[in-house]
Amino acid sequence: MRDTVTPTHCPYCALQCGMNLTPAPDGRAVEVSERVDFPVNRGALCGKGRTAPAVLSSSVRLTSPLVRSEGGALVPASWEEALARVAEGLGRTRAEYGADAVGVFGGGGLTNEKAYSLGKFARVVLGTSQIDYNGRFCMSSAAAAGGRAFGLDRGLPFPLEDIPRTGCVILVGSNPAETMPPSLRYFTELRENGGTLIVVDPRRTKTAEQADLHLAPRPGTDLALALGLLHLIVAEGRTDEAYIRERTSGWEETRAAAMAHWPEYVERITGVPVPELREVVRMFCEPEAAMVLTARGPEQQSKGTDTVGAWINLCLATGRAGRPLSGYGCLTGQGNGQGGREHGQKADQLPGYRKLTDPVARAHVAEVWGVDPDSLPGPGRSAYELLDALGTDIRSLLLMGSNPVVSAPRAAHVEERIRSLDFLAVCDVVLSETAVLADVVLPVTQWAEETGTTTNLEGRVLLRRRAITPPEGVRSDLEVMHELAARLGGGRNLEKGFPTDPEEVFEELRRASAGGPADYSGITYRRLAEENGVFWPCPADGPPAAGGTGTGPRSVGGGGHAARGAAELDDPTRAGGTGRLDTADGAPAPGVHPGTPRLFHDRFATEDGRARFAPVSHRAVAEEPDDEYPVLLTTGRVVAQYQSGAQTRRVDELNAAAPGPFVELHPRLAERLGAAEGEPVAVVSRRGRAVAPARITTAIRPDTVFMPFHWAGEGRANTLTNPALDPVSRMPEFKACAVRLEAVEAGRPAPSSP
Template sequence: MGTPTHCPYCALQCGMTLSRGGAETGGGTGKRGGAETGATVRVAPRDDVPANRGGLCQKGWTAAELLTAPDRLTAPMMRRSRDAPLEPCTWDEALDRVAAEASRLRALHGPDAVAVFGGGGLTNEKAYQLGKFARVALGTSQIDYNGRFCMSSAAAASGRAFGMDRGLPGPVTDLAASGAVLLAGGNVAETMPPFMRHLTEMRDGGGALIVVDPRRTATVRQADLHLQPVPGTDIALANGLLHLLIAEGLADEDYIAARTTGFGAVRTVVNAYWPDRVERITGVPVPRMREAVRLLARAGRAHVLTARGAEQHARGTDMVSAFINLALALGLPGRAGSGYGCLTGQGNGQGGREHGQKADQLPGYRRIDDPAARAHVAGVWGVDPETLPGPGSSAHELLSALGTAAGPKALLLFGSNPVVSAPGAAAVEERLGALDLLVVADFVPSETARRADVVLPAAQWAEESGTMTNLEGRVLRRRRAVPPPDGVRTDLEIIGALAGRLRAPGEWSTDPAEVFAELRRASAGGTADYSGITYERIEAEGGVFWPCPSRDHPGTPRPYLDRFPTPDGLARFVPAEHHGADEDVDAGYPVYLTTGRVLAQYQSGAQTRRVPALAEAAPGPFVELHPDLAARLGIEDGGQVRVESRRGTATVRARLTGAIRHDTVFMPFHWAGEGRANLLTNPALDPVSRMPEFKVCAVRLEPAAASPPHAPGA
C-alpha cells in the first residue's frame, strides 16, 4: 500500500507514495539504517494529485536517499568551549545548555538578545510553534525566516493590490485552459519540472507562453516568445507593455472601472514609457513587446506570473506591482481561469509565511502591531497581549545585527543554511562567529551547523507528520512513513522541551494534530483562515484551499471572484517607476551578475548535494557567460574564473553559452566554499518587503591562475 505524502522540495508539493520493502537499490530508493536496517524506502509518484498527476522530477525520484545521507546527524553535538570541536552529548546536556544560555543572555541584555530564524520548508505546525516559542517562551521580537529571501516582494505587492497574498489565483490546472501565460523571471522547466506539463497542455490547446528572462533557459526553449531584458529593468518592461496595451486600445476599460481603483495615476506614469525608450532601457525589441501585448489581450483567459527573477530585487515589490498593473489592465484578477500569480519556491513558502515566523506577523496572516490581532492570538496562547513583543527585524537585518553591541547575542536556527543562502555570505558568516551562542536544528551537518555551538539532530520530511500549503494555497497532508533514527527528535519535540525548560506559559504539544488544532483557532478570522480545515477534510478532499472559515465552508480555490478583500472590495493599481539596479555596471565592474537554480540542485544544496545521482548531474558551481564576452576576457570553456564584486570573490568553472546576454553572467547558488554565489550578491534591501537584491549586481571576471585542464562545462 505505502504511505501517501508529498515531495520534500519545491512548493508544487508533488504527490508521492513511500513504501518499505526489501533491500532493493536503484533510483527512487533509500536504504534505512538503525532500527530499519535492511529496509528500503521506495518512491512512486501519485496520479491523484493535480499538481503533478503522476510526474516527478529527478529530485523527487531520489528524495528517499535523503533518509540515508551518510553524514546524517543522530546525536546532539556541543562545543565544550569556544575553540573546542563539536562533540556528541546527551539531549539533556544540549537542551539544558541552550535554555541556561538563553536565560542568562536575556537577563543581561533583555529578551531581544536571543533571536530565532526559521525556514520555508517547515510544516505549518512547526512554523506556527516556532513563532509562538519566540514570542511567548523567549519574549523576543527577533524572529524571521528564509522565506523573506524568496516570496516577500510578491507577498507585499499582492497585499497592497488585492488585500491578500496567496500564490496562484486558482488551481494550477487552470493554466492548461489559458490562452496565454506571461512568466516573468521563472525557469520552471528546471525548478519545478512537473509544472511544465500544465504549460505544455496550454500550448497544445493553442495558447502562448511568453517568458521574461535575461537567459534563454530550458523554459524559454519551450516558449512561444522570449523577452530578454537587461537584469534589473523589469519595471520599465512591464510599464512599457502596459503603455502599449493602452495605446492600442486593448485595456479592459469596463473591468478597470468596475473592479479597480487608482488606474489614473498608473496611466500617468506609464505614459512616459513609450516603446523606443523602453527598448533602450531593457534591450527588448519593440516588435516583441507588441507581440506579447497582443497575445495576452486576445487570449480570452490569461495569466501573468512572477517568480524570483522579478522579485529578488531592491525594488522587487514595485517590479511585481508593475506586472500586477498589467494583469489588472487586462482584466484578469478575479476572473475564473485568469489572474496574477506568484510561483512560490520553497516547499512550504506559502504556509510558512502565514502563521507567525515572519518578523511582523502573527498566525492567520495577522499583523503583529494590530491590537485586535494581538488580543485574539494571545487569548489562544493563554497570555496577556501586553506581553507579546512588537515587530522585529527582517531576515537580512537580523543576520547583520548578530553579535553586535545592540544586536542578538544568541541565535536558534531551524531549517535554514544562511552561510550559503544569505546575500553577502562572508559578512553573515562573520556575524554568526560573533555570537555567544549559535544553536542549529538540522538533520545533516550543513555549513551553518558546522559553525554552531550546539547542534540538535532533527527528524526530516518522511519521519514526521504535519501539513504543507502549496503554491495554490491548498493545504496538504505530510504523513510519516518511517520512524526517525534512534536519538533523533522532531522540531516540535525540540521546541516543546526548550519551552518547558524556560517555564513558558501555555500548552506546548509535540503532537502535530494537536498543534494544528491550536493553529486553526489562532488563525480563525484572519486573512489566512484555516479554522475550517481538519486533517480529516484534507484526507477526504485531497487538500483544502484557504481561506476556509468553517467546517461546512468549501474552501476557496479561486479568491477574488466576487470582490477583493480590500475595504472597498476593489483591486488597487500602484504606480511603479523604473530606477535601475541598486548597483549598476561601471568601468571597474562592467558585467551584470544574476543568480538562480539548476535542475538537479535545490536551495543551499544541503539536501541535494548529499544525493549521489544529483551530485553527479550537477557536481559543482560554475559561471555561465556568452562566448563573445569570454573571448574578450581570455576565458576558456571549462577554465577556472575569478568572479569579483564589491563584496567578495568566487572562483568557479566557466560554462560558455549563447543562451545569455553579452553583458550578463549567471551563477547558481547551491554550493558552499569558494564557489559561493552569495559571496558576491548585493544585500541592498527593498524598502517595503526587505528583500535583498539577489538577482543583479556588478562584477568583473578574469581567468584564474593555474587553471588545470578540465572537461568543458563541467
C-alpha cells in the same frame, strides 16, 4: 511491512508533489513510487523527489546531538546535555542583554505546525521580537505586491489546472523546467490547447526554449519592461475600461506613470526591441483570458514590490484579474514557503496572516495562547537585517531549517556575523555549513519520519504522513520547543503550550487563524486525509458547500467557485477533488466550507472590494555596472540541486548530474576575457570573490553572467550578491549586482566593457 503504502508529499519545492512511500524491510528506509491520484503532479516526479529518501540514511544525516567541546570540536552528547546548553545559552543572553538580544531564524521548509510553534515560542517563551525566516528571500516582494493590489497574498489565486485552459501566459523570471519540472506539463498543455507562452528571462533557459516568444531583458529592468507594455496597452486602446471603472482604483495615476515609459525609451533600458514589445501586447490582449506569473527574477530586486506591482497592473488594466482563467500569480519556490509565512515566523505577522501591529489580531491570538496581548512584542527585523545584527544587538540565535552561510546575500559577511555570536543553536537534519559553526546542533526528524501539514503554491493545505520511524537519537522540532519551553519558562509550565503531537498543534493553529486572512479553521487532519488538500481560506463556520459567497469580510472566492464565466469553473469540487465533504449518500455535508480554490471572482479582499493599481516608475538596480565592475551577475538554480544544497549535495545521483558551481557567460565576453570552456573564472564584486569553471553559451546576454547558488566554498555565488533591500518587502537584490571577471591563471581583470 512491505505492503504498507503511505501516500504523502515531496519534501522539496512548493509543488509539494504527491508520492507513495513503501518501507524497506529494515523499516528505516523507504522507496518512492508514483501517486497518480494527486492532481498537482499526476504521478510525475523530478530527480530530487525520486531520490529524496537518500537523505533519510543515517550515513548522511545527523543522529545525535552535538556540542562544542572545550577543544573547539563538535562532539556527540546526550539530549539532556544538549538541551540544557541551549536553554542556558539563550537564557543567559536574555538575562544579561534583554529578550531582543535573542534571535530566532526559521525556514520555509518547516511544516505549518513547526512554523506556528516557532513564532509562538519566540514571542511567548523568549519574549523576543527578533524572529524572521529564509522565506523572506523567496517571494516576499510578490507577497507585498499582491497584498497591496488585492488585499490578500496567496501564491496562486487559482489552481494550476487553470493554466492550460487560459489563452496566454507571461512567465516572468521563472524557469520551471529546472526549478519545478513536473509543473512544465501545464505550460506544454497550454500550447497544445492553442494558447501561447511568453517567457521573460535574461537567459534562454530550458523553459524559454519552449516558449512562443522569449524576451531577454537586461537583469533588473523588469519594471521598465512592464511599464512599457502597459504604455502600449493604453496607446493601442486595449484597456478594459468597464472593468477598471467597476473593480479597481488608482488607475489615473498609474496610467500617467506608464505613459512616461514610451517603447523606444524602454528598449534602451531593457534591450528588448520595440517590435517584441508590441508582439507581447498582441499575444496577451487578444485572447479572452490570460495570466501573468512571476517568480524570483522580478521579485529578488531592491524594487521587487514595485516590479511585481507593475506586472499586476497589466492584468488589472486588461480586466485579467478576478475572472475565470485569468489573473496574476506567483510561483512560490520553497516547499512550505506559502504556509511558512502565514502563521507567525515572519517578523511582522501573527497566525492566520494577521498583522502583528493590529490590536484586534493581537487580542485574538493572545487569547488562544493564554497570554496578555500587551506581552507580545512588536515587529522585529527582517531576515537580512536580523542576520546583519548578529554579534552586536543580537547575541544568541536559535536557527531551525535554514543555511544562511550559503543562502544569504553577502554571505561572507553573514558568516562573519554568525561566527561573532555568543551562542548559536541549530536544529537540522544534516550538518550544514551553518550548523558546523554552532555551539549546539540538535538532530531533528524530517519529512518521511513525521506527520504535519504544508501549503503549496496554490494555497492548497496538504497532509504529509509519517511513513517510517526516525533513527534513535533524533527528535522532532516540536519536541525541542516543548523541552526548551520547560527549561526557559521560569516555573510557568510553558511546555504545556507547546505540545509534541502535530495534530494537537494544528488544532490550536486552526483556532488562532480563525477569522484571519489565511483562515484554516475549517480544515482538519481528517479532511486532509480524505481529500487531495483543502484551499484556504476555509472557515469553520462557512456556508454550505453547495454555495455561499465566501467568508465575511474576506468574501473573495465565491464559496470556491467562479461568480461568473466558464461553466466548468462553477463546481467547487474541481481543482483535484478539493471541495465539499459529501455525506454517505453523496449530498453535501451541511455547513462545511469547501475551501477556496479560486479567489477574487466576487470581489477583492480590500475594504471596498476593489483592486488597487500601483502607480510606479522605473528606477535602476542598486548597483549599476561601471568601469571597475562592468558586468551584471544574476543567480539562480539548476534542476539537480535545491536551495543551499544542504540536502541535495548529499545525494550521489544528484551530484553526478550537477557536481559543482559554474559561471555561465557569452562567447563574446569569454573571448575578451580569454576564458575557455571548463577553465576556472573568478567573479569579483564589491563584497568578495568566487571562482568556478566557465560555461560558455549564447543562451545568455553578452553583458550578463549567471551563477547557481547551491554551493559553499570558493564557488559560493552569494559571496557576491548585494543585500540592498526592497523598502517594502525587505527582499535583498539577489538578481542583479555589478561584477568583473578575472582570468584565474594571470589574475588579470576582464575588459572594462562586455
